[in-house]
Amino acid sequence: MGKEFRVSSIQAGVSGEYFVAAELSRRGFVSSVTLKNTKGIDILVTNESATKTIGIQVKTNQGNRRAWLLSEKAEDFQTKDLFYVFVNLMGIEKLPEYYVVASKTVSSFIKKSHREWLKAPGKKGQKRNDNAMRMFQDDAQVYLNKWDSLKS
Numbered sequence: 768m769g770k771e772f773r774v775s776s777i778q779a780g781v782s783g784e785y786f787v788a789a790e791l792s793r794r795g796f797v798s799s800v801t802l803k804n805t806k807g808i809d810i811l812v813t814n815e816s817a818t819k820t821i822g823i824q825v826k827t828n829q830g831n832r833r834a835w836l837l838s839e840k841a842e843d844f845q846t847k848d849l850f851y852v853f854v855n856l857m858g859i860e861k862l863p864e865y866y867v868v869a870s871k872t873v874s875s876f877i878k879k880s881h882r883e884w885l886k887a888p889g890k891k892g893q894k895r896n897d898n899a900m901r902m903f904q905d906d907a908q909v910y911l912n913k914w915d916s917l918k919s
Contacts, residue, residue, distance in 0.1 A: 783827025783854035
């Protein structure tokens with residue numbers, strides 16, 4: 768087997784946004800990828816009748832790891848009309864995986880998991896230093912393809 772194909776993190780992020788926009792369109796939503804100066808929203812989404820609008824924040828990784836990095840700002844960046852779609856680019860010959868999660872759920876998860884991480888000893892038993900990075904994980908695939916959560 769050859770080396771796994773990977774693109775730069777910038778290309779991965781951009782492709783994740785367009786994959787999500789295409790998937791939303793395929794599912795009957797109207798979606799528009801925003802310009803980079805739109806704070807915290809990568810895709811604006813509405814239903815076909817334009818009676819409900821939501822924002823989507825896209826986070827993309829590559830490989831088989833179901834974990835995505837966020838900044839500590841995500842702990843407080845939440846509203847009922849904001850969702851995350853975590854994209855897992857599985858390889859050049861495979862379709863991506865999509866994990867659809869409400870921003871309130873993400874906020875709660877990363878706050879709790881970061882506190883637990885800080886309490887646990889480091890590799891050599893030392894106390895861990897706080898930092899601005901947070902990690903969202905879904906190893907159990909609870910949020911895999913939960914597109915219906917966007918309709919509620």
